[in-house]
Amino acid sequence: MKNSFSETIHSVRHLTSCAVAAVALAAGSTGLMAQERESVTIGYVISKSGPNAGGADMTVTPNYELWVQEVNAAGGLTLPDGSQLPIEVIAYDDRSSAEEVVRGIERLATQDEVDFILPPWGTGFNLAAAPLLARFGYPHLAGAAVTDKATEFVERWDTSFWFMGGSADYVSAFTDVLVAERDAGRINNSIAMVSVADGFGIDLVKAARPTFEEAGFEIVYDQSFPPETSDFATIIGEASNSEADTFVAFSYPPHTFALTKQSTVVGFNPPVYYLGVGAAFPIFPGVAGTNVEGVMSLGGIDPNNALNAAYRAQHEELIGRAPDYWGSVLIYASLQMLEQSIERVGLDRAAVAEELSTGTFSTVLGEETRLENNQLRAINWVGQWQNGEFVAVSPEGGNGLAAVQLPKPDWE
Amino acid sequence: MTMKTSHAFLLAAAVLALLAAAPLLIPDYWTGVLLGMTGYVTLATAWAMFSGPTRYVSLATVAFFGVGAYTVAVLNETLPYPLVLLCAGGIGMVMALIVGFSTLRLAGVYFVIFTFGLAELVRQTVSWWEVNITYTMGRYVFLPFEGRHIYWQLLALAAATFLISWGIGRSRIGLALKALGDDETVAAHAGVDVTRIKLLLFVISSTIITLVGAIQAPRWTYIEPSIVFNPTVSFMTLIMALLGGAMRLWGPLVGAIPLFLLFEWLSVSFPDHFSIILGLLFILIVFVMPEGVLAKIETLRKGSPK
Numbered sequence: 001m002k003n004s005f006s007e008t009i010h011s012v013r014h015l016t017s018c019a020v021a022a023v024a025l026a027a028g029s030t031g032l033m034a035q036e037r038e039s040v041t042i043g044y045v046i047s048k049s050g051p052n053a054g055g056a057d058m059t060v061t062p063n064y065e066l067w068v069q070e071v072n073a074a075g076g077l078t079l080p081d082g083s084q085l086p087i088e089v090i091a092y093d094d095r096s097s098a099e100e101v102v103r104g105i106e107r108l109a110t111q112d113e114v115d116f117i118l119p120p121w122g123t124g125f126n127l128a129a130a131p132l133l134a135r136f137g138y139p140h141l142a143g144a145a146v147t148d149k150a151t152e153f154v155e156r157w158d159t160s161f162w163f164m165g166g167s168a169d170y171v172s173a174f175t176d177v178l179v180a181e182r183d184a185g186r187i188n189n190s191i192a193m194v195s196v197a198d199g200f201g202i203d204l205v206k207a208a209r210p211t212f213e214e215a216g217f218e219i220v221y222d223q224s225f226p227p228e229t230s231d232f233a234t235i236i237g238e239a240s241n242s243e244a245d246t247f248v249a250f251s252y253p254p255h256t257f258a259l260t261k262q263s264t265v266v267g268f269n270p271p272v273y274y275l276g277v278g279a280a281f282p283i284f285p286g287v288a289g290t291n292v293e294g295v296m297s298l299g300g301i302d303p304n305n306a307l308n309a310a311y312r313a314q315h316e317e318l319i320g321r322a323p324d325y326w327g328s329v330l331i332y333a334s335l336q337m338l339e340q341s342i343e344r345v346g347l348d349r350a351a352v353a354e355e356l357s358t359g360t361f362s363t364v365l366g367e368e369t370r371l372e373n374n375q376l377r378a379i380n381w382v383g384q385w386q387n388g389e390f391v392a393v394s395p396e397g398g399n400g401l402a403a404v405q406l407p408k409p410d411w412e
Numbered sequence: 413m414t415m416k417t418s419h420a421f422l423l424a425a426a427v428l429a430l431l432a433a434a435p436l437l438i439p440d441y442w443t444g445v446l447l448g449m450t451g452y453v454t455l456a457t458a459w460a461m462f463s464g465p466t467r468y469v470s471l472a473t474v475a476f477f478g479v480g481a482y483t484v485a486v487l488n489e490t491l492p493y494p495l496v497l498l499c500a501g502g503i504g505m506v507m508a509l510i511v512g513f514s515t516l517r518l519a520g521v522y523f524v525i526f527t528f529g530l531a532e533l534v535r536q537t538v539s540w541w542e543v544n545i546t547y548t549m550g551r552y553v554f555l556p557f558e559g560r561h562i563y564w565q566l567l568a569l570a571a572a573t574f575l576i577s578w579g580i581g582r583s584r585i586g587l588a589l590k591a592l593g594d595d596e597t598v599a600a601h602a603g604v605d606v607t608r609i610k611l612l613l614f615v616i617s618s619t620i621i622t623l624v625g626a627i628q629a630p631r632w633t634y635i636e637p638s639i640v641f642n643p644t645v646s647f648m649t650l651i652m653a654l655l656g657g658a659m660r661l662w663g664p665l666v667g668a669i670p671l672f673l674l675f676e677w678l679s680v681s682f683p684d685h686f687s688i689i690l691g692l693l694f695i696l697i698v699f700v701m702p703e704g705v706l707a708k709i710e711t712l713r714k715g716s717p718k
Contacts, residue, residue, distance in 0.1 A: 051638065092683050095644070097644065106444040110439045124635075206547050224544070
């Protein structure tokens with residue numbers, strides 16, 4: 001027994017000395033490294049299994065793969081001197097566990113000594129990663145993380161960058177649409193709101209209650225449901241009885257699909273019908289099996305934006321399916337910004353972080369994408385299904401946004 | 413005998429000192445591995461403290477582990493850290509008392525199912541509370557701990573767990589436990605207060621498990637029910653204790669260390685097939701060594717002609 005203990009220690013120490021030797025060797029030959037380097041290693045820890053795998057596989061992983069394929073097909077990442085280096089990827093599965101995220105990042109930073117680390121999926125895991133990435137000096141391009149506290153986080157970790165906005169942003173943009181409709185006399189003052197009792201739903205509903213009420217709306221039905229819920233008959237019935245013209249559901253994909261189907265069945269068709277995650281998936285109309293014209297949700301794209309259209313086509317060709325209409329494009333843009341930062345300042349991580357913070361980039365979001373206080377603000381907050389596409393909308397339209405079309409037409 | 417014991421203690425102290433010094437010598441990643449390993453060694457040893465002798469297979473590990481982590485998440489900004497840990501331990505203890513009183517009369521598979529349900533119940537209750545009472549989901553733990561600080565705390569807890577486990581084994585309770593494990597009815601007739609002893613063990617074991625969760629929480633920065641009430645923790649603890657042998661003091665440790673290192677190696681080398689290999693491994697352990705590695709080695713030794 002005690003032998004196995006000391007053996008473990010022995011092997012750990014053995015590995016240590018190897019690692020120490022490797023570090024010494026690396027430090028001794030830094031001068032040569034620049035010329036001898038054959039690739040840039042990029043590591044990430046992502047949920048390949050467990051409950052988070054679905055979300056990660058829709059919004060994050062395909063974009064990492066797409067970007068790496070594209071960069072390598074073009075000869076690799078370009079460095080300031082014009083030379084190119086291919087990307088080598090090290091990817092681990094966090095099995096949807098926060099502890100695995102933490103250890104995976106420690107492994108990437110101190111064992112694999114990768115050049116850059118891409119973030120995991122989800123708000124929680126991005127926050128688990130944030131202190132480590134800051135401590136090891138890696139820029140943190142938090143993509144799939146909706147948080148209202150980004151400004152606070154940037155103060156805490158000044159090499160963190162937040163690309164998906166916060167709940168309050170999404171809610172207030174949607175409220176603008178509602179206010180315009182009400183002022184035009186097209187909808188009444190009542191809102192029926194349901195939310196999933198999980199991170200996303202609670203965060204959104206917490207932002208929505210004060211925002212709706214400040215805008216003078218009355219929330220006549222406010223119900224949360226557990227994530228396991230699959231029968232929404234009661235919820236739809238009560239929302240329908242409340243006679244609110246606006247139905248809001250801060251839901252996850254299974255609920256989003258079920259709510260749509262069951263609303264169709266009972267003919268629940270309020271003028272404003274707003275759903276949560278899943279409504280911006282390209283598969284949504286197919287899964288819902290009905291006419292989803294007029295359904296609203298978070299995100300949306302500008303169908304007339306050629307850059308975005310090219311990105312979507314490329315995604316479909318290389319990955320074999322279309323990206324979602326919300327987070328995908330933001331993640332992809334964050335990777336383009338990383339790529340361009342490296343081209344401008346090289347592989348020095350502090351310099352890359354500085355460049356991300358202050359530079360202007362040409363991304364799929366536009367020719368002049370830049371961060372404000374380390375946060376991406378050029379995000380499409382409200383979207384609506386129009387003519388078979390999920391487009392970004394605003395009350396009046398313009399500036400890359402379509403005008404919202406309400407009331408929502410019939411399901412069939 | 414006493415000589416032997418004191419030698420063993422000296423050796424254990426030396427190993428402990430070495431382990432405590434390790435983070436100063438090794439890279440962060442290996443500190444992380446040691447941390448995870450120490451966590452699971454403690455969990456498995458605490459689990460076996462109750463489930464080994466009583467043969468009550470508990471899947472409630474993550475219920476207590478999660479409660480510990482959540483307590484830290486809720487209190488870390490209002491109380492000094494040592495008090496937070498004390499509160500976590502206290503909450504775990506009270507919860508174990510309530511659960512123990514109400515369920516330790518259940519036996520066999522009913523107990524297993526109950527404990528699995530308990531983990532889910534606690535998770536749903538916490539979620540419900542956060543949704544309807546506090547309106548928050550997801551809490552932040554901003555404590556200035558690095559991996560090695562957490563590792564040292566866990567190491568101290570692991571040492572304490574071994575001491576307690578060793579102490580119980582040598583006490584009158586240990587003797588009563590042996591009788592209880594062999595035949596509960598006979599033990600009861602022989603004057604052993606079966607329920608009280610089971611309750612006592614359950615409370616000690618659960619409190620330790622709660623503390624493991626509490627100590628590990630600062631490592632994740634952000635905590636929500638789906639993160640801390642992850643049923644994998646219960647299953648991993650169980651399989652580690654069973655592999656080593658839940659009836660022996662060192663059994664869970666013998667199971668936890670190689671399994672943990674194996675998991676680590678698998679997730680590095682086969683990130684895409686981890687779950688499949690894990691499942692196969694579980695089946696293999698149950699079929700080949702239902703009594704654990706230590707018992708297997710003993711049988712092999714006795715069986716081999718000399």
